[in-house]
Amino acid sequence: MTDVKPDIKDEPEFIDTNSLDDTKTTPVLDQGSVDPVYQAKAHVLNNAIQQIGMGKYQWELFVLVGFGWAADNMWPIITSLILPAVALEFNQSKPPLLSLAQNIGLLAGAIFWGFGCDIFGRRLAFNATIGVTAVFGLIAAGSPNFAAIGCFAALWSVGVGGNLPVDSAVFLEFLPGSHQYLLTILSIFWALAQLLATLVAWPLLGYRTCSAEQTTPCTRSQNFGWRYFMIAMGGFSMICFILRFVFFTLYESPKYLMGKGKDAEAVAVVHKVALKNGKTSPLSIADLEIHNTEGHQGTDTAAVLKRKLEKINLDHVRALFRTRKLAYSTTLIMVIWAFIGLAFPLYNAFIPYLLNSRGAAYGDGSTYITYRNSLIIAVLGIPGALLGGVLVEIPKFGRKGALALATTLTGVFLFGSTTAKTSNGLLGWNCAYNFMSNVMYAVLYAYTPEIFPTKDRGTGNALTASANRIFGVMAPIVAIYANLETAAPVYVSGALFIAAGVLVCLLPFESRGKASL
16 A cells, blocks of 8 residues: 655645744835834735735735726726717717716715725725626616716716725735736726727617717617617626625735734734635734834724724825825825826717717718727727736836836827828727827826825825816816817827826836835
8 A cells, every 4th residue: 555645735835934024025115104113014914915925815806806997997988988879869969968977976986985995994895886886887777868877877986986996905905015016917907898898889889879970860769779788787797796795705904904903803814815825824913013112003902982083084194195205206196197087088988979970070980880990999908908017017117117108108199199081090099099098007007006005095096096086077077168079178188198197207106026015
């Protein structure tokens, strides 16, 4: 009888380390940018997550967080795709009002979920955002008039607006510093969502939609395509919600728990993640509590009343302006998000409308051509997102270099689109624009959460997202009073992208190769 060797793959791998305090990760933020006790404990947790490494838990989370990235781009694209059909059916003279309703909802969602996840935790917000989106997206398919579809667009956007502030915080806090580039790669879901939306829209909206060229009134029976489209997209989001809520157990962020003074719970979560990855971690409560002697963290577990009152004050906001350099960084990234928040929807939200109206002027404005071209533009976003993941890891170029280059070129290609004399020429410039804008967003979504400390990351993401959404609310207002048939909105959008690209060069922190706090 031969000896049978145990299958070591079935046994947890023990992480052999002398000290979790060894300097193995370099923080993004400078020493003193956050309170010293929190910073020391975050460093210990960073090392613990780093030593566990990238495993089953993080890869599953990568996919589920990708659903949030997908929703963030898919639903504004959905609004832009149904805009021509909705405007024709309801005989609406100011179609951008639908985008206005959407952007108001996005703003409300960014503020509520972004600030809220620092108060009531990441788990509830992570599941609720995509659930709210799915429910109101499905209900919107039955809208009887333009006011109703506007209300439902605002409501589904409350869910959409919270996806990125919450999901980026959740993913980054479980991610080893060596794999933070995956935040950039996540934008592949952003590009795939645009591709999915346009792929589904082409048959449904391309064949069951009133044409801008028809002379007879557009009736509901002729224009049912957009309603089928809403059911399809709402159903997809509901499937994403079920996969998140039913089939995956999300642990609360260890650094969030530590920031709330719950060191024991933070340590327990690290051990659960290690176990799911087939490893064990030597992290103990003592590894965190030893740093309590270095000062006061401000999360005294005995001060229950104080913590409850803390929920309604501005401590998380003040923390992001704690030092001059951190305040400068926070302000600048908010301005960049604000500029892009106006520039992107001012043009992107009206691409199908522009393709339709200008195509009619060029003699090829059929709904088939309009949605075919939207699909071609969407395809170019996928390699753009992948390129962003490569550029951010180039030495001496990093996040800032990639972001500055991509943002500036996005504006340049928009200016180029004004020179188009044919429908195919406009299509070519739009493809180049979409390619570079996906590079830009891939880097921007990765870089932004990395430069905020974990305990205030939800708030930091909320501030940037809110700046983005506030200026986004202005975009349809500009579109209403600036004729979309002219190049004026395009020039404004292009100039804002270029200005944002210049501001990126002034950002003080480079996060490539460093671990977030």
